[in-house]
Amino acid sequence: MNEDHIINNEATNQGTILSSKVESEEVLVPEVYESDELYLRDHKVNGEPVLIGMTHASLAINAFYKNFPLEENVHLHRLTFMKPIVVNEGQKVEVLTQATKKDARTDFQVVYRYEPTSPWTVTAKGTLQKSSLERKTINVNMLKSTMKELEDFDHIYTFNPAIELGDSFKIISGLYTGENQVLARVDLRNVLQQENHEYAIHPLMIYLAFQALFPLLDQVDVKEGFLPFGIQDIHFQRVKDLEQFWVLVKIVKNSGEMVIFDAELINDQSQxxxxLLGCSTKRIRFGDKVDMNENPEKIQSYASGETVNTESVNEEIRKYLTGKLMEIIDVGAKLNHIEANLMDLGLESAQFIKLADEIEKEIKINLNPTLFFEYPNIKELTSFFFEEHY
Incomplete structure (x- = not known):
């Protein structure tokens, strides 16, 4: 069961948006989304209309520019999606960016509620800070000449069985593929004409990087589909005339459980x-598919209290990781199999995020939750920690 992260109304009203010197009478104004809005009704996950997670990045960046109106560049770090916002027919939802300033950076979390008297629930989190995105250009025409143009690419809108997309998401007007990279031409004009909200960077600009990825996944078995998990870094520079632009997507790693990629957004002046760095989309897993007769090697459970060989660093790491996992899932026997795929054990995104935060604090390392999808079993996780930190 996914654990809701609740913030009470009093705490939220006392929060600050990107400033440690907010007057006590300042009222934080949430953005309101209704079920019949264009790209909300056109985006369904497993049959339910869901507000795309990239909206949270757009709202956080809006808040940054509101508080630093003279800044041109912003760096959003470690955007992680924790709980989707479902908005059924006739519903509306309030979405609020709440942030706390810490030295040069600002930690933020995006929260939502359906009723003014309801508690706030966390849907995403990350950090913001000032940045200096170096002005670089790409010769798009030269790049296109090295790639293959796809004449028919409508399948990219139906390729992912977990997500159903309506017409407002079908805004790619040209698609070119190369080795581990895709170039897409995007036309946002019709969407922007019907938009009810103002953004420095529209959520669909970010989302289209995830959508353009799919021609590179034709050989991947996606019976259950993929869902966006997070973005490590967004570096954005304010420019004008972003109705039409290019998206260049490059795969960094494909583990089968998670695909990690980078993307660059390029305007018509080639700037x-x-x-978008470290974008991650994770495979959806349904059911318990662990075969208990395979991989008979077992490990000692930290939670069991049994004696282990303390001279073995690998064993200590393995013991520690198993103990942390057993704190959040009631499948201890299955964790005794070091190659059991953690994705098959029913963990949800919020649980991986919580686990990464706890380990990060306890052993004083910088840990990205995507680690659990890149190294999806105890054996691979143990090797990673040993090689990286010992």
């Missing part, structure tokens, strides 16, 4: 106005 890179945004870099």
């Amino acid at each position: 890179i106005f945004a870099r």
Whole structure:
């Protein structure tokens, strides 16, 4: 069961948006989304209308520019999606960016509620800070000449069985593929004419990087589909005239459980106005598919209290990781199999995020939750920690 992260109304009203010197009478105004809005009704996950997670990045960046109106560049770090916002027919939802300033950076979390008297629930979190995106250009025409143009690419809108997309998401007007990279031409004009909200960078600009990825996944078995998990870094520079632009997507790693990629957004003056680094989309897993007869090697459970060989660093790491996992899932026997795929054990995104935060604090390392999808079992996780930190 996914654990809701609740913030009470009193705490939220006392929060600050990107400033440690907010007057006590300042009222934080949430953005309101209704079920019949264009790209909300056109985006369904497993049959339910869901507000795309990239909206949270757009709202956080809006808040940054509101508080630093003279800044041109912003760096959003470690955007992680924790709980989707479902908005059924006739519903509306309030979405609020709440942030706390810490030295040069600002930690933020995006929260939502359906009723003014309801508690706030966390849907995403990350950090913001000032940045200096170097002005670089890409010769798009030269790049296109090295790639293959796809004449028919409508399948990219139906390729992912977990997500159903309506017409407002079908805004790619040209698609070119190369080795581990895709170049897409995007036309936002019709969407922007019907938009009810103002953004420095529209959520669909970010989302299209995830959508353009799919021609590179034709050989991947996606019976259950993929869902966006997070973005490590967004570097954005304010520029004008972003109704039409290019998205260049490059795969960094494909583990089968998670695909990690980078993307660059390029305007018609060939200027890179945004870099999306460490974008991650994770495979959806349904059911318990662990075969208990395979991989008979077992490990000692930290939670069991049994004696282990303390001279073995690998064993200590393995013991520690197993103990942390057993704190959040009631499948201890299955964790005794070091190659059991953690994705098959029913963990949800929020649980991986919580686990990464706890380990990060306890052993004083910088840990990205995507680690659990890149190294999806105890054996691989143990090797990673040993090689990286010992």
